[in-house]
Amino acid sequence: MGMVLAATALKIRAVVSHGPGSVSALKMEDIDRPAPADDGVLVRVRASSANPVDLFTITPVAHMQRGLKGAVVGTDFAGTVEAVGKNVTRFEPGDDVFGGARGAFAEYLAISEQGALVRKPAGVPFDQAGAVTVAGSTALQALRDHGRVQAGQRVLINGASGGVGTFAVQIARSFGAEVTAVCSTRNVELVRSIGAQRVIDYTTEDFTLGGERYDLMLDVAGNRSWSECLRVLEAGPLTSGLGQPASSTGRAVDGGRSAISSRCGWVRCVAAGAW
Ligand SMILES: NC(=O)c1ccc[n+]([C@@H]2O[C@H](COP(=O)([O-])OP(=O)(O)OC[C@H]3O[C@@H](n4cnc5c(N)ncnc54)[C@H](OP(=O)(O)O)[C@@H]3O)[C@@H](O)[C@H]2O)c1
Numbered sequence: 001m002g003m004v005l006a007a008t009a010l011k012i013r014a015v016v017s018h019g020p021g022s023v024s025a026l027k028m029e030d031i032d033r034p035a036p037a038d039d040g041v042l043v044r045v046r047a048s049s050a051n052p053v054d055l056f057t058i059t060p061v062a063h064m065q066r067g068l069k070g071a072v073v074g075t076d077f078a079g080t081v082e083a084v085g086k087n088v089t090r091f092e093p094g095d096d097v098f099g100g101a102r103g104a105f106a107e108y109l110a111i112s113e114q115g116a117l118v119r120k121p122a123g124v125p126f127d128q129a130g131a132v133t134v135a136g137s138t139a140l141q142a143l144r145d146h147g148r149v150q151a152g153q154r155v156l157i158n159g160a161s162g163g164v165g166t167f168a169v170q171i172a173r174s175f176g177a178e179v180t181a182v183c184s185t186r187n188v189e190l191v192r193s194i195g196a197q198r199v200i201d202y203t204t205e206d207f208t209l210g211g212e213r214y215d216l217m218l219d220v221a222g223n224r225s226w227s228e229c230l231r232v233l234e235a236g237p238l239t240s241g242l243g244q245p246a247s248s249t250g251r252a253v254d255g256g257r258s259a260i261s262s263r264c265g266w267v268r269c270v271a272a273g274a275w
Pocket of ligand 1: 051052053134135136138158159160161162163164165182183184185186187202220221222223
């Protein structure tokens with residue numbers, strides 16, 4: 001049976017944006033502890049991580065959207081459920097969870113139980129779980145939903161050693177794809193260790209000139225032209241899309257082909273062949 005916390009005057013520490021500006025203008029402040037809604041849970045945050053999408057909070061657009069009010073920064077989190085609203089059925093105090101919600105750079109956050117919130121597997125440490133949601137869901141959406149990755153496909157991941165790329169390598173392998181990863185020298189062993197069967201060091205080799213062809217390309221680095229990307233794909237109809245964190249907006253266009261815009265940057269996924 002869940003315990004419902006009364007809204008109290010208890011203060012918590014949080015990283016707050018008061019207006020458009022740079023990261024250096026963010027302030028660590030004492031704010032009121034949020035209270036869970038009837039369908040929500042209060043999470044004691046044990047770990048969080050920073051992603052490009054977190055910068056949106058400090059943009060003029062975000063500031064206007066929230067009526068010029070301050071906002072707590074951060075999205076990814078892992079922590080422990082402290083209290084639940086009276087209608088909550090899936091969680092109870094003491095559950096270890098992870099997910100994504102606005103306001104994660106704080107000691108506590110409130111989130112609907114229907115939000116991006118799941119139980120944390122027991123063997124996964126909080127710091128690892130707190131770095132999964134935004135980058136991991138971006139890679140998953142790009143490869144599975146837009147790229148429609150299939151077992152046996154040859155997949156090229158340009159920018160394989162960073163936040164999105166390291167998830168993409170592992171996700172593509174879990175779908176049974178054969179993965180070629182592009183990164184710099186210092187990360188060659190890293191991407192091999194997470195499953196890439198072939199690695200191209202972009203400091204010594206240009207993947208667009210090697211003559212290799214792929215069924216699907218995920219362009220996380222976003223530093224190559226469309227014509228260069230198309231050159232490495234098998235001939236056939238194309239579908240393109242990009243991963244985006246669940247918290248950002250997007251739009252789909254054109255039935256056969258799709259593209260989604262993200263506020264925080266492009267992760268382009270290009271696939272060859274019809275399905
Ligand atoms: N992180 C997210 O959750 C997220 C969500 C949606 C969209 N995005 C967008 O996705 C893009 C990447 O984000 P990220 O968080 O993955 O960035 P990141 O952690 O900085 O990773 C960047 C990747 O690009 C590689 N790279 C750099 N220069 C390259 C080059 N010349 N050729 C090929 N690869 C190169 C890096 O390899 P080395 O380090 O080995 O040089 C690294 O693998 C950004 O535009 C971001 O806005 C990110």
